[in-house]
Amino acid sequence: MSSRIILIGPPGAGKGTQAARLAAALDIPAISTGDIFRANVKGETELGKLAKRYMDAGEYVPDEVTNSMVADRLSQDDAVNGFLLDGYPRTAAQVSELDRILAEQDVEIEHVVELTADTDEVVARLLARAQKEGRSDDNEDVIRHRLDVYAEQTQPLTDIYRDRGLLRQVDGLGEVSDITERILDVIR
DSSP: OOOOEEEOOOTTTTTTHHHHHHHHHOOEEEEEEHHHHHHHHEEEEEEEEHHHHHTTTTOOOOOHHHHHHHHHHHGGGGGEEEEESSSSSHHHHHHHHHHHHHHHOOOOEEEEEEOOOHHHHHHHHHHHHHHHTTTOOHHHHHHHHHHHHHHHHHHHHHHHHHHHHHHHHEEOOOOHHHHHHHHHHHOO
């Protein structure tokens, strides 16, 4: 069974954990833009060198560089029978580019899973993680701002995928294994 899935959700909703579990359960690669950036920078690819210039300057990597890296990653053999995207697309323009990339491969996204979580619960989770990892810059105001930015930027994406009938919302709070089962249930 092929699966082409986008996983979205606010910071602290457990996307990374669920992406790894779903990839293993479905035997598809979990593809995060952060991992793609790191692999290209470490491998000193042309795209990696270009991305590193922006990252070193503390700037966002432009869409065209990100899109090229994603297109390259989705063309690799392990992604032929499906993939799970985590962290991409982030904008309506990236949705259009992803549509174009997949149309060239004659495939489509099958499911968009949005992990939902109560804001106060996510704030508590991120504050605990910040304390554990020694992230003194992650205070409640910063975290709430990140969640506001996420909501603002993600709403257009959820609207696009809801209109296409692909959006599945799953409660991202609870036991890790229960959340994984909830996600698998909605995509089966």
